[in-house]
Amino acid sequence: MQNTLDPYDAVLLLSFGGPEAPEEVMPFLRRVTAGRGIPDERLEQVGEHYHHFGGRSPINDQNRALIAALRAELDAREIERPVLWGNRNSPPFLDDALREAHAAGHRRLLVITTSAYSCYSSCRQYRENLADAVAAVAEEGIELQIDKVGPYAPRPGFAAANLGRVVDAMRALDGAPDDEVALLFVTHSIPTAMDETAGPGDGEGHLYQRQHLALASAITDEANRILGRDLTGELVFCSRSGPPSQPWLEPDVNDRIEELAAAGTTTVVVAPIGFVSDHMEVVYDLDTEAKETADRVGVELVRVPTVGTDGRFVTDLVDALVERAAEARGEAVPDYEGRRPSVCEPGCCPNLRQARPALCGRD
Known part of the structure; x- marks a missing residue:
């Protein structure tokens, strides 16, 4: 068998x-x-x-x-x-x-x-x-x-697990009105040059952001449907490093929390969809730093668990x-929107610092 x-x-x-x-x-x-x-x-x-x-x-x-x-x-x-x-x-x-x-x-x-x-x-x-x-x-x-x-990231099970975590967290909001609640999807920031070249070498790029935005949009729409809400999800970033002169993806989660508080938001739901477990970028950057920011500006922060197990x-x-x-084995497999090939295309997500051998690709 x-x-x-x-x-x-x-x-x-x-x-x-x-x-x-x-x-x-x-x-x-x-x-x-x-x-x-x-x-x-x-x-x-x-x-x-x-x-x-x-x-x-x-x-x-x-x-x-x-x-x-x-x-x-x-x-x-x-x-x-x-x-x-x-x-x-x-x-x-x-x-x-x-x-x-x-x-x-x-x-x-x-x-x-x-x-x-x-x-x-x-x-x-x-x-x-x-x-x-x-x-x-x-x-x-x-x-x-x-x-x-x-x-x-585009697989249906990854989306379903993240959606379930978001819905469970939002059910605990005790009827907070939609205009006072913000839904922030968080991922690790990367240099903008890395995002510009993310994906196959076809000139389109930005696959890192596009994958996150697609997942955030799908979760927002389905969570709103399940819960009868009308929230707008946003993609924000954490864990920026590198010199200040190097552009990285923005906005930073802390900056956005401050802006939302100034605009009257009272509750921020933070969903770390960019991570598969509650490791350091989550427990420090979100549970520690972002929580401190939220406390300082008088906003309740509700942190959604990562998919974990x-x-x-x-x-x-x-x-x-x-x-x-x-x-x-040469057999057909199911397709789904956003599916990426198992063997990476030539020029996919290049190393911008130096050319190096990489397995599991055509280049």
């Missing part, structure tokens, strides 16, 4: 990583910013975000929970494939995960990342990491074939794995 994940013999969850103790914070930040010439003084300022939570990022525990949820869903479907884990910037490192996979007898891996959207930092950089890790273990005689699930999200991730395996 054919396994629905054939021809793959293991699944690998690939994530960003984070420190798990105070002494790991600076080494982690140096790995994240390697090659950018950022002084330790600036990194120490960023490190305070982590020390605010005892020097431990939530992301690794959330990845462990997601792996357990994926395992449970695979077991429910009687799909016997291990779920492995590798990080870009902290243990378990990606190249070590590849070594362990090979030692366990695995030769063809299917990778899914914890970044849902299309842009350099959300997709191609992970493909570069995969190319680096494959090259590193190849020097040790380890050969692996690796494919990747494409960006899954929501059953709709986990089920859809396994659907994505199964569909990618079907593609590898």
Whole structure:
């Protein structure tokens, strides 16, 4: 009987990583910013975000929970494939995960990342990491074939899980009038140049913003229908970094909260659709900084949970794995609006600093 994940013999969850103790914070930040010439003084300022939570990022525990949820869903479907884990910037490192996979007898891996959207930092950089890790273990005689699930932000299950979280949060508003409520969809800001080149090299670009705007619009329309409201959703950004001279996507969530308060808004619903779990950019940038801004200007902030291990999200991730395996076998797979190819087109989400090899693409 054919396994629905054939021809793959293991699944690998690939994530960003984070420190798990105070002494790991600076080494982690140096790995994240390697090659950018950022002084330790600036990194120490960023490190305070982590020390605010005892020097431990939530992301690794959330990845462990997601792996357990994926395992449970695979077991429910009687799909016997291990779920492995590798990080870009902290243990378990990606190249070590590849070594362990090979030692366990695995030769063809299917990778899914914890970044849902299309842009350099959300997709191609992970493909570069995969190319680096494959090259590193190849020097040790380890050969692996690796494919990747494409960006899954447009998938129906991701939308359904985010919608459910938004509706649940908005049900607790106790009848606040629509003209006093703002619905803000939040994602990680990126340089405008990165957004301009996000997507295939066809000149259209801005795929990162377009994917977010499409999801925000769909959630707003359906939430209004379910709840009988008439709110207008907006896309805002957090976690901006880089020099002030470099343009990044705006408006910042804190600036927008201040503007809304001045215009008479009393409640701001913040939905972090750009993130799949409540990691540092959520618990610090939103639960700490944005909450402080809201308190200062007299606005109630209602923070919507990320999709995390929501059953709709986990089920859809396994659907994505199964569909990618079907593609590898040459079978047709379901289509949906906004679907991205599993194998990236030439010029897709380029590295604007230097040309580097990347797996799972045609260039």
